[in-house]
Amino acid sequence: MQGTKLDEIDRKILAELQADGRMTNVELARRVGISAPPCLRRVRVLEEAGFIRGYHAEIDPRSLGFEVQVFAMVRLQNQSERDLAAFEDRARGWPLVRECHMLNGEIDFILKCVAPDLTSFQHFLTHDLTAAPNVASVKTSLVIRCAKDEPGVPFDGFEPQPGAS
Template sequence: MKLDDIDRKILRLLQENGRMTNVELSRQVGISAPPCLRRVRALEENGYIEGYHAQLNAAELGFGLTVFAMVGLHSQAEADLKSFEDLVRGWPMVRECHMLNGEIDFMLKIVARDLNEFQTFLTSRLTPAPNVASVKTALTIRSAKSEPGVPFGLPEKRGG
């Protein structure tokens, strides 16, 4: 599926407000509702839209601690990498997991209620996990920006 300007506008608008009705979306995009809905469904089916989520306030819900953990593994064989990723998927406190290039194998974003809850997770789950060689952590002081999605404001890359 090749994206045109209307598809990109649909994606930008839904990224800003995933609760927007199809009628409002079609009005802002400048097409009627039925073709707009067909485009949204095609964007979903082709994997451009992976889901719709509410952005929650972690602190208001009692999750006042965000920690980034840099994890080094003993083995970087593909089976061992996948095994670690599968393990991480089962840990609800880990909200993001990224495999990195360089000295660190994985960067985890961990959300906890408090330092005690995080320390328990660190010492009972993460550090003793199979194949984990090292864990370095950084506790956040504050967050100046947390914006999911992609930067639609950037100029498009042309040619190749």
């Protein structure tokens, strides 16, 4: 993927699909200014190259009763690659953990967790997360409100520099 050159039409396709992954190929082609067959070919190439990883519905957690969102900052006792990978594997298996990011600095991982209520999160925290092997400490922050939640990348007004990674 890295090093693959995207032209302006490819970037438009990605931006449009990021904004609305449910539009038809005909509508996508119209929006980016090409006919439907080459548009579909381009989308398939972008999928095969890994630029498009999937298509998902954006679900409102609160409408399904998930009222609590928490960020958990996790510090491990040991940070060997084997220990880091073991924690990542464990985090993938926890349903309440929706995102897991390895960081540099004092904190090894930040987890975005979603739970129906504080009692459910507290049970996860005490029985799963803090009890997990190699976990030295966990600090949590309860989300009060979200001012911005934009998935993907900023296509509008931002152009990555060539060779930047």
